[in-house]
Amino acid sequence: MLVLGIETSCDETAVALVEDGTTVRSNVIGTQFEHHRPFGGVVPEIAARAHLDMMLPAIDRAFVEAGATYADVEGVAVTAGPGLVGALLVGVAAAKSIALAHDLPFIGVNHLEGHVCATQLEFGHLEPPMISLIVSGGHTSLVLLDAEGRFETIGQTIDDAAGEAFDKIARFMGLPFPGGPEIDKLGRTGDPTAIAFPRAMMNDGTLDFSMSGLKTAVIRELRRRDAVDEEIVMPDVAASFNEAIVDVLVTKTLRAAEAHDVGTITLVGGVAANSRLREAMADGCARTDRRLLLPQPVLCTDNGAMIAAAGYNRLVAGERSPLTIDADPGLPL
Numbered sequence: 443m444l445v446l447g448i449e450t451s452c453d454e455t456a457v458a459l460v461e462d463g464t465t466v467r468s469n470v471i472g473t474q475f476e477h478h479r480p481f482g483g484v485v486p487e488i489a490a491r492a493h494l495d496m497m498l499p500a501i502d503r504a505f506v507e508a509g510a511t512y513a514d515v516e517g518v519a520v521t522a523g524p525g526l527v528g529a530l531l532v533g534v535a536a537a538k539s540i541a542l543a544h545d546l547p548f549i550g551v552n553h554l555e556g557h558v559c560a561t562q563l564e565f566g567h568l569e570p571p572m573i574s575l576i577v578s579g580g581h582t583s584l585v586l587l588d589a590e591g592r593f594e595t596i597g598q599t600i601d602d603a604a605g606e607a608f609d610k611i612a613r614f615m616g617l618p619f620p621g622g623p624e625i626d627k628l629g630r631t632g633d634p635t636a637i638a639f640p641r642a643m644m645n646d647g648t649l650d651f652s653m654s655g656l657k658t659a660v661i662r663e664l665r666r667r668d669a670v671d672e673e674i675v676m677p678d679v680a681a682s683f684n685e686a687i688v689d690v691l692v693t694k695t696l697r698a699a700e701a702h703d704v705g706t707i708t709l710v711g712g713v714a715a716n717s718r719l720r721e722a723m724a725d726g727c728a729r730t731d732r733r734l735l736l737p738q739p740v741l742c743t744d745n746g747a748m749i750a751a752a753g754y755n756r757l758v759a760g761e762r763s764p765l766t767i768d769a770d771p772g773l774p775l
């Protein structure tokens with residue numbers, strides 16, 4: 443069963459064709475980095491306009507790369523939320539139009555569920571129970587897929603997303619956008635124990651995260667050192683900051699797995715590319731005898747294939763969305 447997946451919740455215009463929820467036939471990702479780079483972050487209005495320009499060419503390319511036509515498609519899935527409303531609307535309108543014109547089953551998908559389902563594109567159909575840490579520029583969430591196949595958010599950031607914290611600190615350090623990969627690279631040559639940055643909400647009894655205190659602590663430390671002419675070793679700052687974030691993310695993910703008695707953990711989202719996070723999560727899982735599923739980076743970041751995979755799961759379960767559904771920027775899981 444070939445499903446067309448469309449994703450436009452943030453700044454990627456992504457369209458994919460996926461067979462049986464697991465085999466990627468095409469996965470076209472139009473990035474808008476250059477549109478947003480001058481502003482040091484994603485500008486919602488610019489994202490929505492860029493999606494409009496990029497959507498039809500992305501759909502055409504997805505079909506060409508898959509060697510498929512609309513006659514081969516048996517379902518259309520689209521990210522209905524959460525995300526930027528203007529951006530989401532472009533994908534939702536495109537997907538509805540295709541479903542209507544070709545009389546195809548249509549399903550609106552939650553973006554976070556999509557991220558979790560990216561795992562099945564590499565490791566085969568999901569085997570619940572499972573816990574996913576979703577860490578990107580837009581989210582920091584722990585999602586439980588319980589033994590009955592239901593998705594539930596069991597922890598999330600109460601302020602900034604992890605990627606947002608990386609990007610903001612990188613900007614303060616004078617590094618280019620997106621800052622996550624820059625801090626990752628710089629930090630590899632630094633000492634992660636050089637500066638003891640705070641580990642927020644580490645022992646508060648919840649599975650939630652807070653990133654803004656850490657961000658403020660880094661900025662305050664850099665300003666203090668600057669004021670008293672104390673040496674600032676940028677690789678040490680990057681390594682110490684990276685370590686503080688990773689420490690909290692890994693600790694809380696393992697705690698979640700323990701609390702819900704889950705043996706499989708997946709790590710997805712743009713920040714899942716972080717080398718220190720991958721390493722520390724792998725160590726933590728090995729230590730606690732858990733299985734870690736780490737999809738390749740192109741499946742970890744926003745893409746249409748993960749939406750097609752999530753849509754496939756729901757379509758084969760007999761679910762459909764009416765063509766009257768709206769994009770919902772705050773869509774809960």
Ligand code: KG4
Nearest residue numbers: 578579580605620622623712713715716743
């Ligand atoms: O999933 P993604 O491509 O887009 C969304 O935010 O939806 O994630 C992008 C985020 C950015 O904040 C970027 O700085 C961060 O992922 N990122 C990283 C790394 N690679 C990308 N953060 C830390 N280390 C990395 N290696």
Ligand code: ZN
Nearest residue numbers: 557578580744
């Ligand atoms: Zn995402």
